[in-house]
Amino acid sequence: MNFRFQQAIRALILLSFPILIFKLHFTGEILKFINPKYDGLSIAAAILFLVLFLIQLTRIWITKEHQHHHCHHEDHERCDHNHDHGDTPFNLKKLFSYMVIVFPLITGFLLPAKVLDASIANKKGGMAIITNQKQASKGGTNSQSNQTDNKNDDKQSDVTDNEFSEKVEAPTPTEHTIDPKLAAQEEMSEEEYEQLKKMLAQKPSVIMEQSVFATYYEDIHMDIQKYKGKTIQLTGFAYKEDDFEKNQLVIARFFITHCVADASIVGFLTELPEAASVDTDTWIELRGVLDITTYNGMELPFIKITEWKKVGEPEEPYIYPKNIRIL
Incomplete structure:
Protein backbone atom coordinates (compact mmCIF):
# COMPACT_ATOMS: atom_id res chain seq x y z
CA MET A 1 0.00 0.00 0.00
CA ASN A 2 1.15 3.53 -0.78
CA PHE A 3 0.80 6.38 1.71
CA ARG A 4 -0.50 9.52 -0.03
CA PHE A 5 0.81 12.55 1.82
CA GLN A 6 -1.39 15.14 0.14
CA GLN A 7 -4.53 13.14 0.90
CA ALA A 8 -3.42 12.96 4.54
CA ILE A 9 -3.06 16.76 4.61
CA ARG A 10 -6.56 17.10 3.24
CA ALA A 11 -7.89 14.75 5.92
CA LEU A 12 -6.15 16.80 8.61
CA ILE A 13 -7.73 20.00 7.26
CA LEU A 14 -11.18 18.40 7.22
CA LEU A 15 -10.72 17.27 10.83
CA SER A 16 -9.52 20.72 11.94
CA PHE A 17 -12.75 22.45 10.95
CA PRO A 18 -15.09 20.46 13.27
CA ILE A 19 -12.53 20.67 16.08
CA LEU A 20 -12.49 24.47 15.73
CA ILE A 21 -16.28 24.72 15.58
CA PHE A 22 -16.78 22.46 18.61
CA LYS A 23 -14.10 24.43 20.47
CA LEU A 24 -15.94 27.70 19.82
CA HIS A 25 -19.19 26.15 21.05
CA PHE A 26 -17.56 24.70 24.16
CA THR A 27 -15.99 28.04 25.14
CA GLY A 28 -19.07 30.06 24.15
CA GLU A 29 -16.99 32.16 21.75
CA ILE A 30 -19.19 31.09 18.85
CA LEU A 31 -21.56 33.91 19.92
CA LYS A 32 -18.84 36.40 19.01
CA PHE A 33 -19.18 35.34 15.38
CA ILE A 34 -22.77 34.32 14.61
CA ASN A 35 -26.39 34.92 15.60
CA PRO A 36 -27.35 32.31 18.26
CA LYS A 37 -30.19 31.06 16.04
CA TYR A 38 -27.52 29.52 13.80
CA ASP A 39 -26.03 27.38 16.58
CA GLY A 40 -27.72 24.27 15.24
CA LEU A 41 -26.60 25.01 11.71
CA SER A 42 -22.97 25.38 12.78
CA ILE A 43 -23.14 22.06 14.67
CA ALA A 44 -24.57 20.43 11.54
CA ALA A 45 -21.67 21.85 9.52
CA ALA A 46 -19.18 20.41 12.02
CA ILE A 47 -20.82 16.96 11.75
CA LEU A 48 -20.68 17.19 7.95
CA PHE A 49 -16.96 17.96 8.12
CA LEU A 50 -16.50 14.89 10.32
CA VAL A 51 -18.27 12.71 7.76
CA LEU A 52 -16.08 14.11 4.99
CA PHE A 53 -13.02 13.44 7.15
CA LEU A 54 -14.01 9.77 7.56
CA ILE A 55 -14.48 9.47 3.81
CA GLN A 56 -11.13 11.14 3.22
CA LEU A 57 -9.39 8.58 5.48
CA THR A 58 -10.09 5.90 2.87
CA ARG A 59 -8.02 7.84 0.33
CA ILE A 60 -4.82 8.12 2.35
CA TRP A 61 -3.65 4.56 1.66
CA ILE A 62 -4.09 2.94 -1.75
CA THR A 63 -2.89 -0.31 -3.28
CA LYS A 64 -0.74 -0.23 -6.41
CA GLU A 65 -3.32 -2.30 -8.29
CA HIS A 66 -6.00 0.26 -7.48
CA GLN A 67 -3.72 3.08 -8.59
CA HIS A 68 -2.99 1.37 -11.94
CA HIS A 69 -6.69 0.78 -12.46
CA HIS A 70 -7.44 4.51 -12.33
CA CYS A 71 -4.35 6.10 -13.83
CA HIS A 72 -2.64 5.25 -17.10
CA HIS A 73 0.04 7.89 -17.37
CA GLU A 74 3.67 6.62 -17.47
CA ASP A 75 4.53 8.02 -14.06
CA HIS A 76 1.04 7.32 -12.61
CA GLU A 77 0.83 10.93 -11.43
CA ARG A 78 -1.72 12.36 -13.81
CA CYS A 79 -5.03 10.62 -14.64
CA ASP A 80 -6.18 10.27 -18.23
CA HIS A 81 -9.51 11.94 -17.27
CA ASN A 82 -7.72 15.18 -16.34
CA HIS A 83 -8.29 15.52 -12.60
CA ASP A 84 -5.96 15.25 -9.65
CA HIS A 85 -6.14 12.31 -7.22
CA GLY A 86 -3.68 14.03 -4.89
CA ASP A 87 -0.54 12.44 -6.35
CA THR A 88 0.63 15.21 -8.66
CA PRO A 89 3.75 17.16 -7.60
CA PHE A 90 3.25 19.84 -4.95
CA ASN A 91 3.63 23.28 -6.59
CA LEU A 92 2.98 26.97 -5.85
CA LYS A 93 -0.56 26.78 -7.17
CA LYS A 94 -1.39 23.99 -4.73
CA LEU A 95 0.41 25.80 -1.91
CA PHE A 96 -1.71 28.90 -2.48
CA SER A 97 -4.92 26.82 -2.54
CA TYR A 98 -4.04 25.11 0.73
CA MET A 99 -3.09 28.41 2.40
CA VAL A 100 -6.46 29.97 1.51
CA ILE A 101 -8.18 27.11 3.35
CA VAL A 102 -5.72 26.80 6.22
CA PHE A 103 -5.47 30.53 7.06
CA PRO A 104 -8.87 30.78 8.84
CA LEU A 105 -7.99 27.63 10.80
CA ILE A 106 -4.68 29.10 11.96
CA THR A 107 -6.28 32.39 13.01
CA GLY A 108 -9.20 30.56 14.63
CA PHE A 109 -6.94 28.44 16.83
CA LEU A 110 -4.19 30.96 17.59
CA LEU A 111 -5.96 34.33 17.83
CA PRO A 112 -8.42 35.04 20.66
CA ALA A 113 -12.00 35.82 19.64
CA LYS A 114 -12.61 39.55 19.91
CA VAL A 115 -15.85 41.44 20.19
CA LEU A 116 -16.37 44.17 17.58
CA ASP A 117 -15.39 47.54 19.01
CA ALA A 118 -15.33 51.28 18.29
CA SER A 119 -12.61 50.96 15.65
CA ILE A 120 -14.89 48.70 13.62
CA ALA A 121 -17.80 51.06 14.22
CA ASN A 122 -15.72 53.90 12.81
CA LYS A 123 -14.80 51.87 9.71
CA LYS A 124 -18.45 51.00 9.13
CA GLY A 125 -19.55 54.64 9.23
CA GLY A 126 -20.33 55.36 12.89
CA MET A 127 -22.72 58.28 13.22
CA ALA A 128 -23.46 58.24 9.50
CA ILE A 129 -24.99 54.78 9.95
CA ILE A 130 -26.98 55.82 13.02
CA THR A 131 -28.28 58.91 11.19
CA ASN A 132 -29.31 56.79 8.20
CA GLN A 133 -31.18 54.44 10.51
CA LYS A 134 -33.31 57.35 11.68
CA GLN A 135 -33.87 58.51 8.10
CA ALA A 136 -34.92 55.02 6.98
CA SER A 137 -37.32 54.65 9.89
CA LYS A 138 -38.85 58.03 9.18
CA GLY A 139 -39.37 57.16 5.53
CA GLY A 140 -40.88 53.77 6.26
CA THR A 141 -43.56 54.81 8.79
CA ASN A 142 -45.90 57.69 9.51
CA SER A 143 -44.61 59.48 12.58
CA GLN A 144 -47.28 60.60 15.03
CA SER A 145 -46.02 64.16 15.09
CA ASN A 146 -49.19 65.47 16.68
CA GLN A 147 -48.76 63.33 19.79
CA THR A 148 -48.30 65.39 22.93
CA ASP A 149 -44.91 65.31 24.60
CA ASN A 150 -44.61 62.98 27.52
CA LYS A 151 -45.20 64.68 30.85
CA ASN A 152 -42.03 63.10 32.17
CA ASP A 153 -39.92 65.54 30.10
CA ASP A 154 -39.15 67.70 33.10
CA LYS A 155 -38.82 64.88 35.61
CA GLN A 156 -35.09 64.41 35.31
CA SER A 157 -33.13 62.99 38.17
CA ASP A 158 -30.96 65.31 40.23
CA VAL A 159 -28.29 62.63 40.61
CA THR A 160 -24.98 63.75 39.09
CA ASP A 161 -22.60 61.12 40.44
CA ASN A 162 -20.67 59.17 37.80
CA GLU A 163 -21.54 55.85 39.44
CA PHE A 164 -24.64 54.22 40.79
CA SER A 165 -24.52 53.86 44.55
CA GLU A 166 -24.95 50.09 44.38
CA LYS A 167 -27.05 48.73 41.54
CA VAL A 168 -29.53 50.36 39.23
CA GLU A 169 -32.85 50.26 41.00
CA ALA A 170 -35.05 47.47 39.78
CA PRO A 171 -38.28 48.63 38.12
CA THR A 172 -41.49 48.12 39.96
CA PRO A 173 -43.73 45.35 38.58
CA THR A 174 -46.17 47.88 37.12
CA GLU A 175 -43.36 49.59 35.21
CA HIS A 176 -42.32 46.66 33.10
CA THR A 177 -45.04 44.02 33.09
CA ILE A 178 -44.42 42.66 29.61
CA ASP A 179 -45.33 39.07 28.83
CA PRO A 180 -41.90 37.43 29.21
CA LYS A 181 -42.80 34.66 26.78
CA LEU A 182 -43.66 37.18 24.09
CA ALA A 183 -40.55 39.29 24.70
CA ALA A 184 -38.29 36.23 24.64
CA GLN A 185 -39.62 34.90 21.33
CA GLU A 186 -36.99 35.00 18.58
CA GLU A 187 -39.64 34.47 15.93
CA MET A 188 -43.14 35.94 15.91
CA SER A 189 -45.91 37.03 13.60
CA GLU A 190 -46.36 40.63 12.51
CA GLU A 191 -49.38 40.86 14.80
CA GLU A 192 -47.37 39.63 17.79
CA TYR A 193 -44.53 42.02 16.96
CA GLU A 194 -46.87 45.00 16.77
CA GLN A 195 -48.41 43.89 20.07
CA LEU A 196 -44.96 43.78 21.65
CA LYS A 197 -44.10 47.28 20.40
CA LEU A 234 -29.30 50.59 28.76
CA THR A 235 -25.78 49.22 28.49
CA GLY A 236 -23.32 49.80 25.65
CA PHE A 237 -19.76 50.77 24.78
CA ALA A 238 -18.52 54.33 24.38
CA TYR A 239 -17.92 55.58 20.85
CA LYS A 240 -16.70 59.04 19.84
CA GLU A 241 -16.13 61.04 16.67
CA ASP A 242 -13.88 64.03 16.06
CA ASP A 243 -16.73 66.51 15.60
CA PHE A 244 -18.42 65.65 18.91
CA GLU A 245 -18.71 68.25 21.64
CA LYS A 246 -16.73 67.60 24.82
CA ASN A 247 -19.86 66.43 26.61
CA GLN A 248 -21.01 64.10 23.82
CA LEU A 249 -20.48 60.41 23.16
CA VAL A 250 -22.44 57.55 21.66
CA ILE A 251 -23.46 54.55 23.74
CA ALA A 252 -23.48 51.82 21.12
CA ARG A 253 -23.97 48.13 20.43
CA PHE A 254 -23.52 46.03 17.32
CA PHE A 255 -26.60 44.66 15.60
CA ILE A 256 -26.02 41.17 14.11
CA THR A 257 -28.50 39.71 11.65
CA HIS A 258 -26.60 36.58 10.62
CA CYS A 259 -22.91 36.94 11.54
CA VAL A 260 -20.29 39.60 12.29
CA ALA A 261 -19.81 40.17 8.55
CA ASP A 262 -23.19 41.98 8.42
CA ALA A 263 -22.75 43.79 11.74
CA SER A 264 -24.15 47.31 11.96
CA ILE A 265 -23.68 49.82 14.76
CA VAL A 266 -26.75 51.00 16.69
CA GLY A 267 -26.70 53.50 19.49
CA PHE A 268 -27.75 56.78 21.05
CA LEU A 269 -25.96 60.10 21.09
CA THR A 270 -25.67 61.11 24.75
CA GLU A 271 -24.89 64.17 26.80
CA LEU A 272 -22.57 63.64 29.76
CA PRO A 273 -20.40 66.28 31.48
CA GLU A 274 -17.67 63.69 32.12
CA ALA A 275 -17.69 62.41 28.52
CA ALA A 276 -14.13 63.63 27.85
CA SER A 277 -12.80 61.38 30.62
CA VAL A 278 -14.55 58.25 29.30
CA ASP A 279 -12.26 56.17 27.10
CA THR A 280 -13.53 54.76 23.84
CA ASP A 281 -14.72 51.13 24.11
CA THR A 282 -15.52 51.51 27.82
CA TRP A 283 -18.70 49.59 28.61
CA ILE A 284 -21.21 51.75 30.46
CA GLU A 285 -24.51 51.10 32.17
CA LEU A 286 -26.56 54.28 32.25
CA ARG A 287 -29.85 55.83 33.14
CA GLY A 288 -31.07 59.05 31.61
CA VAL A 289 -33.89 60.91 29.92
CA LEU A 290 -34.75 60.57 26.25
CA ASP A 291 -34.88 63.80 24.29
CA ILE A 292 -34.43 65.02 20.72
CA THR A 293 -31.39 66.67 19.19
CA THR A 294 -30.14 67.59 15.73
CA TYR A 295 -27.02 66.10 14.20
CA ASN A 296 -25.93 67.07 10.67
CA GLY A 297 -29.41 68.42 9.98
CA MET A 298 -31.18 65.25 11.09
CA GLU A 299 -33.38 64.91 14.18
CA LEU A 300 -32.11 62.12 16.42
CA PRO A 301 -33.07 60.71 19.80
CA PHE A 302 -30.45 61.40 22.43
CA ILE A 303 -30.04 60.74 26.11
CA LYS A 304 -29.35 63.21 28.89
CA ILE A 305 -27.46 60.91 31.24
CA THR A 306 -28.31 61.28 34.92
CA GLU A 307 -26.61 58.17 36.34
CA TRP A 308 -23.88 55.96 34.97
CA LYS A 309 -21.17 53.50 35.87
CA LYS A 310 -18.47 51.52 34.12
CA VAL A 311 -19.23 47.81 33.74
CA GLY A 312 -17.56 44.80 32.21
CA GLU A 313 -18.33 43.53 28.74
CA PRO A 314 -21.66 41.62 28.90
CA GLU A 315 -21.88 37.93 28.07
CA GLU A 316 -24.01 38.81 25.04
CA PRO A 317 -22.46 42.00 23.65
CA TYR A 318 -24.41 41.93 20.38
CA ILE A 319 -28.05 42.73 19.63
CA TYR A 320 -30.14 40.43 17.43
CA PRO A 321 -33.34 41.11 15.48
CA LYS A 322 -36.69 39.47 15.93
CA ASN A 323 -37.67 37.17 13.08
CA ILE A 324 -41.05 38.27 11.75
CA ARG A 325 -43.15 35.67 9.97
CA ILE A 326 -44.89 37.03 6.88
CA LEU A 327 -48.28 35.29 6.79
Whole structure:
Protein backbone atom coordinates (compact mmCIF):
# COMPACT_ATOMS: atom_id res chain seq x y z
CA MET A 1 0.00 0.00 0.00
CA ASN A 2 1.15 3.53 -0.78
CA PHE A 3 0.80 6.38 1.71
CA ARG A 4 -0.50 9.52 -0.03
CA PHE A 5 0.81 12.55 1.82
CA GLN A 6 -1.39 15.14 0.14
CA GLN A 7 -4.53 13.14 0.90
CA ALA A 8 -3.42 12.96 4.54
CA ILE A 9 -3.06 16.76 4.61
CA ARG A 10 -6.56 17.10 3.24
CA ALA A 11 -7.89 14.75 5.92
CA LEU A 12 -6.15 16.80 8.61
CA ILE A 13 -7.73 20.00 7.26
CA LEU A 14 -11.18 18.40 7.22
CA LEU A 15 -10.72 17.27 10.83
CA SER A 16 -9.52 20.72 11.94
CA PHE A 17 -12.75 22.45 10.95
CA PRO A 18 -15.09 20.46 13.27
CA ILE A 19 -12.53 20.67 16.08
CA LEU A 20 -12.49 24.47 15.73
CA ILE A 21 -16.28 24.72 15.58
CA PHE A 22 -16.78 22.46 18.61
CA LYS A 23 -14.10 24.43 20.47
CA LEU A 24 -15.94 27.70 19.82
CA HIS A 25 -19.19 26.15 21.05
CA PHE A 26 -17.56 24.70 24.16
CA THR A 27 -15.99 28.04 25.14
CA GLY A 28 -19.07 30.06 24.15
CA GLU A 29 -16.99 32.16 21.75
CA ILE A 30 -19.19 31.09 18.85
CA LEU A 31 -21.56 33.91 19.92
CA LYS A 32 -18.84 36.40 19.01
CA PHE A 33 -19.18 35.34 15.38
CA ILE A 34 -22.77 34.32 14.61
CA ASN A 35 -26.39 34.92 15.60
CA PRO A 36 -27.35 32.31 18.26
CA LYS A 37 -30.19 31.06 16.04
CA TYR A 38 -27.52 29.52 13.80
CA ASP A 39 -26.03 27.38 16.58
CA GLY A 40 -27.72 24.27 15.24
CA LEU A 41 -26.60 25.01 11.71
CA SER A 42 -22.97 25.38 12.78
CA ILE A 43 -23.14 22.06 14.67
CA ALA A 44 -24.57 20.43 11.54
CA ALA A 45 -21.67 21.85 9.52
CA ALA A 46 -19.18 20.41 12.02
CA ILE A 47 -20.82 16.96 11.75
CA LEU A 48 -20.68 17.19 7.95
CA PHE A 49 -16.96 17.96 8.12
CA LEU A 50 -16.50 14.89 10.32
CA VAL A 51 -18.27 12.71 7.76
CA LEU A 52 -16.08 14.11 4.99
CA PHE A 53 -13.02 13.44 7.15
CA LEU A 54 -14.01 9.77 7.56
CA ILE A 55 -14.48 9.47 3.81
CA GLN A 56 -11.13 11.14 3.22
CA LEU A 57 -9.39 8.58 5.48
CA THR A 58 -10.09 5.90 2.87
CA ARG A 59 -8.02 7.84 0.33
CA ILE A 60 -4.82 8.12 2.35
CA TRP A 61 -3.65 4.56 1.66
CA ILE A 62 -4.09 2.94 -1.75
CA THR A 63 -2.89 -0.31 -3.28
CA LYS A 64 -0.74 -0.23 -6.41
CA GLU A 65 -3.32 -2.30 -8.29
CA HIS A 66 -6.00 0.26 -7.48
CA GLN A 67 -3.72 3.08 -8.59
CA HIS A 68 -2.99 1.37 -11.94
CA HIS A 69 -6.69 0.78 -12.46
CA HIS A 70 -7.44 4.51 -12.33
CA CYS A 71 -4.35 6.10 -13.83
CA HIS A 72 -2.64 5.25 -17.10
CA HIS A 73 0.04 7.89 -17.37
CA GLU A 74 3.67 6.62 -17.47
CA ASP A 75 4.53 8.02 -14.06
CA HIS A 76 1.04 7.32 -12.61
CA GLU A 77 0.83 10.93 -11.43
CA ARG A 78 -1.72 12.36 -13.81
CA CYS A 79 -5.03 10.62 -14.64
CA ASP A 80 -6.18 10.27 -18.23
CA HIS A 81 -9.51 11.94 -17.27
CA ASN A 82 -7.72 15.18 -16.34
CA HIS A 83 -8.29 15.52 -12.60
CA ASP A 84 -5.96 15.25 -9.65
CA HIS A 85 -6.14 12.31 -7.22
CA GLY A 86 -3.68 14.03 -4.89
CA ASP A 87 -0.54 12.44 -6.35
CA THR A 88 0.63 15.21 -8.66
CA PRO A 89 3.75 17.16 -7.60
CA PHE A 90 3.25 19.84 -4.95
CA ASN A 91 3.63 23.28 -6.59
CA LEU A 92 2.98 26.97 -5.85
CA LYS A 93 -0.56 26.78 -7.17
CA LYS A 94 -1.39 23.99 -4.73
CA LEU A 95 0.41 25.80 -1.91
CA PHE A 96 -1.71 28.90 -2.48
CA SER A 97 -4.92 26.82 -2.54
CA TYR A 98 -4.04 25.11 0.73
CA MET A 99 -3.09 28.41 2.40
CA VAL A 100 -6.46 29.97 1.51
CA ILE A 101 -8.18 27.11 3.35
CA VAL A 102 -5.72 26.80 6.22
CA PHE A 103 -5.47 30.53 7.06
CA PRO A 104 -8.87 30.78 8.84
CA LEU A 105 -7.99 27.63 10.80
CA ILE A 106 -4.68 29.10 11.96
CA THR A 107 -6.28 32.39 13.01
CA GLY A 108 -9.20 30.56 14.63
CA PHE A 109 -6.94 28.44 16.83
CA LEU A 110 -4.19 30.96 17.59
CA LEU A 111 -5.96 34.33 17.83
CA PRO A 112 -8.42 35.04 20.66
CA ALA A 113 -12.00 35.82 19.64
CA LYS A 114 -12.61 39.55 19.91
CA VAL A 115 -15.85 41.44 20.19
CA LEU A 116 -16.37 44.17 17.58
CA ASP A 117 -15.39 47.54 19.01
CA ALA A 118 -15.33 51.28 18.29
CA SER A 119 -12.61 50.96 15.65
CA ILE A 120 -14.89 48.70 13.62
CA ALA A 121 -17.80 51.06 14.22
CA ASN A 122 -15.72 53.90 12.81
CA LYS A 123 -14.80 51.87 9.71
CA LYS A 124 -18.45 51.00 9.13
CA GLY A 125 -19.55 54.64 9.23
CA GLY A 126 -20.33 55.36 12.89
CA MET A 127 -22.72 58.28 13.22
CA ALA A 128 -23.46 58.24 9.50
CA ILE A 129 -24.99 54.78 9.95
CA ILE A 130 -26.98 55.82 13.02
CA THR A 131 -28.28 58.91 11.19
CA ASN A 132 -29.31 56.79 8.20
CA GLN A 133 -31.18 54.44 10.51
CA LYS A 134 -33.31 57.35 11.68
CA GLN A 135 -33.87 58.51 8.10
CA ALA A 136 -34.92 55.02 6.98
CA SER A 137 -37.32 54.65 9.89
CA LYS A 138 -38.85 58.03 9.18
CA GLY A 139 -39.37 57.16 5.53
CA GLY A 140 -40.88 53.77 6.26
CA THR A 141 -43.56 54.81 8.79
CA ASN A 142 -45.90 57.69 9.51
CA SER A 143 -44.61 59.48 12.58
CA GLN A 144 -47.28 60.60 15.03
CA SER A 145 -46.02 64.16 15.09
CA ASN A 146 -49.19 65.47 16.68
CA GLN A 147 -48.76 63.33 19.79
CA THR A 148 -48.30 65.39 22.93
CA ASP A 149 -44.91 65.31 24.60
CA ASN A 150 -44.61 62.98 27.52
CA LYS A 151 -45.20 64.68 30.85
CA ASN A 152 -42.03 63.10 32.17
CA ASP A 153 -39.92 65.54 30.10
CA ASP A 154 -39.15 67.70 33.10
CA LYS A 155 -38.82 64.88 35.61
CA GLN A 156 -35.09 64.41 35.31
CA SER A 157 -33.13 62.99 38.17
CA ASP A 158 -30.96 65.31 40.23
CA VAL A 159 -28.29 62.63 40.61
CA THR A 160 -24.98 63.75 39.09
CA ASP A 161 -22.60 61.12 40.44
CA ASN A 162 -20.67 59.17 37.80
CA GLU A 163 -21.54 55.85 39.44
CA PHE A 164 -24.64 54.22 40.79
CA SER A 165 -24.52 53.86 44.55
CA GLU A 166 -24.95 50.09 44.38
CA LYS A 167 -27.05 48.73 41.54
CA VAL A 168 -29.53 50.36 39.23
CA GLU A 169 -32.85 50.26 41.00
CA ALA A 170 -35.05 47.47 39.78
CA PRO A 171 -38.28 48.63 38.12
CA THR A 172 -41.49 48.12 39.96
CA PRO A 173 -43.73 45.35 38.58
CA THR A 174 -46.17 47.88 37.12
CA GLU A 175 -43.36 49.59 35.21
CA HIS A 176 -42.32 46.66 33.10
CA THR A 177 -45.04 44.02 33.09
CA ILE A 178 -44.42 42.66 29.61
CA ASP A 179 -45.33 39.07 28.83
CA PRO A 180 -41.90 37.43 29.21
CA LYS A 181 -42.80 34.66 26.78
CA LEU A 182 -43.66 37.18 24.09
CA ALA A 183 -40.55 39.29 24.70
CA ALA A 184 -38.29 36.23 24.64
CA GLN A 185 -39.62 34.90 21.33
CA GLU A 186 -36.99 35.00 18.58
CA GLU A 187 -39.64 34.47 15.93
CA MET A 188 -43.14 35.94 15.91
CA SER A 189 -45.91 37.03 13.60
CA GLU A 190 -46.36 40.63 12.51
CA GLU A 191 -49.38 40.86 14.80
CA GLU A 192 -47.37 39.63 17.79
CA TYR A 193 -44.53 42.02 16.96
CA GLU A 194 -46.87 45.00 16.77
CA GLN A 195 -48.41 43.89 20.07
CA LEU A 196 -44.96 43.78 21.65
CA LYS A 197 -44.10 47.28 20.40
CA LYS A 198 -47.41 48.61 21.72
CA MET A 199 -46.79 47.07 25.14
CA LEU A 200 -43.27 48.51 25.27
CA ALA A 201 -44.42 51.99 24.25
CA GLN A 202 -47.00 52.06 27.03
CA LYS A 203 -44.40 51.64 29.75
CA PRO A 204 -43.42 54.82 31.63
CA SER A 205 -39.73 53.91 31.40
CA VAL A 206 -37.60 52.31 28.71
CA ILE A 207 -35.52 49.39 29.98
CA MET A 208 -33.50 48.10 27.04
CA GLU A 209 -32.90 44.52 28.06
CA GLN A 210 -31.33 42.07 25.61
CA SER A 211 -34.63 40.51 24.53
CA VAL A 212 -36.31 43.83 23.63
CA PHE A 213 -33.34 46.04 22.76
CA ALA A 214 -33.78 45.83 18.98
CA THR A 215 -37.56 46.31 19.22
CA TYR A 216 -37.24 49.39 21.42
CA TYR A 217 -34.48 50.82 19.23
CA GLU A 218 -36.55 50.48 16.07
CA ASP A 219 -39.68 51.97 17.62
CA ILE A 220 -37.83 54.91 19.21
CA HIS A 221 -36.31 55.83 15.84
CA MET A 222 -39.69 55.51 14.15
CA ASP A 223 -41.36 57.96 16.52
CA ILE A 224 -39.12 59.90 18.88
CA GLN A 225 -41.99 62.05 20.15
CA LYS A 226 -43.68 58.97 21.60
CA TYR A 227 -40.71 58.38 23.88
CA LYS A 228 -39.51 61.91 24.55
CA GLY A 229 -39.16 62.60 28.25
CA LYS A 230 -39.16 58.96 29.32
CA THR A 231 -36.47 57.52 31.55
CA ILE A 232 -34.23 55.10 29.68
CA GLN A 233 -31.79 52.49 30.94
CA LEU A 234 -29.30 50.59 28.76
CA THR A 235 -25.78 49.22 28.49
CA GLY A 236 -23.32 49.80 25.65
CA PHE A 237 -19.76 50.77 24.78
CA ALA A 238 -18.52 54.33 24.38
CA TYR A 239 -17.92 55.58 20.85
CA LYS A 240 -16.70 59.04 19.84
CA GLU A 241 -16.13 61.04 16.67
CA ASP A 242 -13.88 64.03 16.06
CA ASP A 243 -16.73 66.51 15.60
CA PHE A 244 -18.42 65.65 18.91
CA GLU A 245 -18.71 68.25 21.64
CA LYS A 246 -16.73 67.60 24.82
CA ASN A 247 -19.86 66.43 26.61
CA GLN A 248 -21.01 64.10 23.82
CA LEU A 249 -20.48 60.41 23.16
CA VAL A 250 -22.44 57.55 21.66
CA ILE A 251 -23.46 54.55 23.74
CA ALA A 252 -23.48 51.82 21.12
CA ARG A 253 -23.97 48.13 20.43
CA PHE A 254 -23.52 46.03 17.32
CA PHE A 255 -26.60 44.66 15.60
CA ILE A 256 -26.02 41.17 14.11
CA THR A 257 -28.50 39.71 11.65
CA HIS A 258 -26.60 36.58 10.62
CA CYS A 259 -22.91 36.94 11.54
CA VAL A 260 -20.29 39.60 12.29
CA ALA A 261 -19.81 40.17 8.55
CA ASP A 262 -23.19 41.98 8.42
CA ALA A 263 -22.75 43.79 11.74
CA SER A 264 -24.15 47.31 11.96
CA ILE A 265 -23.68 49.82 14.76
CA VAL A 266 -26.75 51.00 16.69
CA GLY A 267 -26.70 53.50 19.49
CA PHE A 268 -27.75 56.78 21.05
CA LEU A 269 -25.96 60.10 21.09
CA THR A 270 -25.67 61.11 24.75
CA GLU A 271 -24.89 64.17 26.80
CA LEU A 272 -22.57 63.64 29.76
CA PRO A 273 -20.40 66.28 31.48
CA GLU A 274 -17.67 63.69 32.12
CA ALA A 275 -17.69 62.41 28.52
CA ALA A 276 -14.13 63.63 27.85
CA SER A 277 -12.80 61.38 30.62
CA VAL A 278 -14.55 58.25 29.30
CA ASP A 279 -12.26 56.17 27.10
CA THR A 280 -13.53 54.76 23.84
CA ASP A 281 -14.72 51.13 24.11
CA THR A 282 -15.52 51.51 27.82
CA TRP A 283 -18.70 49.59 28.61
CA ILE A 284 -21.21 51.75 30.46
CA GLU A 285 -24.51 51.10 32.17
CA LEU A 286 -26.56 54.28 32.25
CA ARG A 287 -29.85 55.83 33.14
CA GLY A 288 -31.07 59.05 31.61
CA VAL A 289 -33.89 60.91 29.92
CA LEU A 290 -34.75 60.57 26.25
CA ASP A 291 -34.88 63.80 24.29
CA ILE A 292 -34.43 65.02 20.72
CA THR A 293 -31.39 66.67 19.19
CA THR A 294 -30.14 67.59 15.73
CA TYR A 295 -27.02 66.10 14.20
CA ASN A 296 -25.93 67.07 10.67
CA GLY A 297 -29.41 68.42 9.98
CA MET A 298 -31.18 65.25 11.09
CA GLU A 299 -33.38 64.91 14.18
CA LEU A 300 -32.11 62.12 16.42
CA PRO A 301 -33.07 60.71 19.80
CA PHE A 302 -30.45 61.40 22.43
CA ILE A 303 -30.04 60.74 26.11
CA LYS A 304 -29.35 63.21 28.89
CA ILE A 305 -27.46 60.91 31.24
CA THR A 306 -28.31 61.28 34.92
CA GLU A 307 -26.61 58.17 36.34
CA TRP A 308 -23.88 55.96 34.97
CA LYS A 309 -21.17 53.50 35.87
CA LYS A 310 -18.47 51.52 34.12
CA VAL A 311 -19.23 47.81 33.74
CA GLY A 312 -17.56 44.80 32.21
CA GLU A 313 -18.33 43.53 28.74
CA PRO A 314 -21.66 41.62 28.90
CA GLU A 315 -21.88 37.93 28.07
CA GLU A 316 -24.01 38.81 25.04
CA PRO A 317 -22.46 42.00 23.65
CA TYR A 318 -24.41 41.93 20.38
CA ILE A 319 -28.05 42.73 19.63
CA TYR A 320 -30.14 40.43 17.43
CA PRO A 321 -33.34 41.11 15.48
CA LYS A 322 -36.69 39.47 15.93
CA ASN A 323 -37.67 37.17 13.08
CA ILE A 324 -41.05 38.27 11.75
CA ARG A 325 -43.15 35.67 9.97
CA ILE A 326 -44.89 37.03 6.88
CA LEU A 327 -48.28 35.29 6.79
